[in-house]
Amino acid sequence: MENAKIKSTKTTFSSNKKWEELIESKDFIDVFLSEVLEEYIQKQRWYGGKSSQLKYIELSEYFRIQQGDEVYFGLILEVNFTEAFYHHYFLPISFVSDENFAKENRILPIKLKDQEGYIIDAMYLESFRKVVYERISNALPVDKTPVQYHKSETFNFPKYKSSNFLGAEQSNTSIIYNDTFILKFFRRIYADKNPDYEMSHFLSHNKEFKHTPKYLGSINIVDSENTNITIGLMQELVPNKGDAWEYFLKEIHKIYLSIDNKQIELKNLPDIELFKRCSIVNLPPQIVDWVGLNLLTKVQLLAQRTAEMHIALGSEFADTSFTPTRFNGDYTVWLKNRLTYQFQNRLNLTENNLHKLDDYSLKLAKEFLENKNLIRKRLVNFDWTKLKGERIRIHGDYHLGQILVQDDDFCILDFEGEPESTIRDRKVKQPPLKDVAGLFRSFHYAIYSTIFNHQEEYSKDKEELFEFGELLYKYFISVFLETYRAVTQEANLSIGYTNERVYLLKYCLLEKAIYELGYELNSRPKWTIIPLKGIANIMNS
Numbered sequence: 009m010e011n012a013k014i015k016s017t018k019t020t021f022s023s024n025k026k027w028e029e030l031i032e033s034k035d036f037i038d039v040f041l042s043e044v045l046e047e048y049i050q051k052q053r054w055y056g057g058k059s060s061q062l063k064y065i066e067l068s069e070y071f072r073i074q075q076g077d078e079v080y081f082g083l084i085l086e087v088n089f090t091e092a093f094y095h096h097y098f099l100p101i102s103f104v105s106d107e108n109f110a111k112e113n114r115i116l117p118i119k120l121k122d123q124e125g126y127i128i129d130a131m132y133l134e135s136f137r138k139v140v141y142e143r144i145s146n147a148l149p150v151d152k153t154p155v156q157y158h159k160s161e162t163f164n165f166p167k168y169k170s171s172n173f174l175g176a177e178q179s180n181t182s183i184i185y186n187d188t189f190i191l192k193f194f195r196r197i198y199a200d201k202n203p204d205y206e207m208s209h210f211l212s213h214n215k216e217f218k219h220t221p222k223y224l225g226s227i228n229i230v231d232s233e234n235t236n237i238t239i240g241l242m243q244e245l246v247p248n249k250g251d252a253w254e255y256f257l258k259e260i261h262k263i264y265l266s267i268d269n270k271q272i273e274l275k276n277l278p279d280i281e282l283f284k285r286c287s288i289v290n291l292p293p294q295i296v297d298w299v300g301l302n303l304l305t306k307v308q309l310l311a312q313r314t315a316e317m318h319i320a321l322g323s324e325f326a327d328t329s330f331t332p333t334r335f336n337g338d339y340t341v342w343l344k345n346r347l348t349y350q351f352q353n354r355l356n357l358t359e360n361n362l363h364k365l366d367d368y369s370l371k372l373a374k375e376f377l378e379n380k381n382l383i384r385k386r387l388v389n390f391d392w393t394k395l396k397g398e399r400i401r402i403h404g405d406y407h408l409g410q411i412l413v414q415d416d417d418f419c420i421l422d423f424e425g426e427p428e429s430t431i432r433d434r435k436v437k438q439p440p441l442k443d444v445a446g447l448f449r450s451f452h453y454a455i456y457s458t459i460f461n462h463q464e465e466y467s468k469d470k471e472e473l474f475e476f477g478e479l480l481y482k483y484f485i486s487v488f489l490e491t492y493r494a495v496t497q498e499a500n501l502s503i504g505y506t507n508e509r510v511y512l513l514k515y516c517l518l519e520k521a522i523y524e525l526g527y528e529l530n531s532r533p534k535w536t537i538i539p540l541k542g543i544a545n546i547m548n549s
């Protein structure tokens with residue numbers, strides 16, 4: 009009988025291998041992947057294949073995470089889907105013999121040659137988290153081993169004290185060390201350096217940009233094809249008062265309440281053209297009185313920090329993955345192909361999910377489907393020949409939820425890029441105004457979700473609340489653009505002449521709202537109304 013034979017009973021597996029050898033057993037791996045992990049990973053928060061059909065899992069790579077006798081295995085799982093695509097996931101595993109250590113995220117009870125116990129997700133084991141911390145803190149300047157730990161040369165880590173889960177809603181798994189550092193383990197991984205690592209290292213380490221968490225270290229593995237894959241990013245934990253999304257929701261609710269409290273009438277509020285720039289001092293007093301100086305100043309500060317981020321990203325002349333570039337035909341072909349494909353996917357998704365929508369969102373969805381030729385035309389009519397601005401590496405998934413609120417400032421996070429895009433697409437240089445449009449969509453989201461969440465608390469009818477919302481949105485944009493343009497211009501970052509900026513903003517707003525339509529239909533259909541309203545407004549403006 010073969011040494012590593014696996015016997016599957018209903019609950020316990022058995023093998024006559026030791027833990028350190030188990031991973032080399034093909035029999036074990038075959039059963040583990042198909043009978044155990046297929047079910048296990050589909051239940052995980054970080055699993056991104058929930059709207060697709062899992063076909064089978066393969067083990068792409070495995071590597072040891074080790075210190076002394078402690079041996080853990082990092083698995084890179086290739087999940088294949090019936091829809092002919094795949095994802096890679098990172099799962100570190102550990103063997104524990106004591107049931108008390110296998111309370112959370114137990115993967116499999118197992119009887120090994122020398123002992124009985126459980127295979128668990130190693131992140132739930134403090135000793136594993138400590139090993140990783142110590143490997144990063146003690147990393148050598150050059151690590152040529154297949155599992156490479158890296159530490160910022162300007163930083164010395166203190167001794168390990170504690171480690172806890174972040175406990176926030178997130179798509180990866182972050183661990184907080186000593187209440188001071190945060191290590192993000194990427195769950196869905198790509199056969200490349202993760203853009204979050206690349207951008208964090210570039211911005212905070214190379215450019216000393218202060219409004220993103222300080223880069224402190226990382227873990228990369230070099231796979232059998234010599235590809236460098238990021239699996240972890242260590243940064244400083246930034247003290248904060250929550251994210252800008254929550255902050256804006258709270259503030260916008262106050263703005264809506266003040267319509268009743270201050271008996272504000274829409275007809276008494278001066279209108280402003282969409283995308284017209286205006287500094288706070290030049291705003292009509294009625295608007296400042298309604299919106300409040302505090303929030304307007306915050307919008308201005310957000311514009312400044314966004315501009316500074318783009319200036320840093322556009323200031324590289326040596327590392328070609330960051331050097332600025334111009335619009336050209338190749339970019340245009342790439343853009344149109346990507347967007348027409350995405351648009352077709354959204355049409356299809358909308359058609360298939362009409363049953364999930366009702367009333368106003370159903371009406372808007374039908375309008376979206378009827379307008380398909382017009383929208384497609386807008387997307388394919390992108391004309392680069394008149395564009396003079398620069399393309400640079402951008403955040404790529406910039407919204408209020410990616411920005412932390414500090415005492416008197418903001419801190420920008422999560423540079424992983426648009427979750428649906430391929431890793432190569434996320435690294436393509438784009439107009440910085442694409443991030444700006446992302447944030448504008450987020451303002452729109454925050455305004456509309458305030459209306460939808462609190463409608464009953466306001467006396468005006470929905471249509472009028474929308475009109476107030478559109479006005480508020482235009483003033484946020486106006487204040488933002490005034491500062492954003494001034495700061496970028498001062499630093500000679502070319503974002504294009506006035507008409508070019510408006511053209512790019514309109515294009516990027518439509519692109520983003522179409523992207524969001526898919527995100528909402530897949531993840532939270534009740535919110536679909538927000539991007540649908542966004543698309544309708546853009547098409548009617």
Ligand SMILES: Nc1ncnc2c1ncn2[C@@H]1O[C@H](COP(=O)(O)OP(=O)(O)O)[C@@H](O)[C@H]1O
Binds near residue numbers: 244
């Ligand atoms: N460096 C940091 N300092 C403080 N909080 C952080 C930091 N990094 C992440 N967070 C918190 O963790 C949340 C999730 O982080 P994020 O990078 O967006 O993870 P994911 O990509 O897994 O969604 C953030 O919204 C923020 O609240």
Ligand SMILES: O=P(O)(O)O[C@H]1O[C@H](CO)[C@@H](O[C@H]2O[C@H](CO)[C@@H](O)[C@H](O)[C@H]2O)[C@H](O)[C@H]1O
Binds near residue numbers: 253408446527
């Ligand atoms: O998970 P990520 O932060 O990478 O981003 C995805 O999820 C976001 C939702 O959390 C989604 O953002 C959309 O909803 C936000 C409000 O929850 C809103 O502020 C954004 O403007 C809107 O795009 C994001 O698009 C998606 O990539």
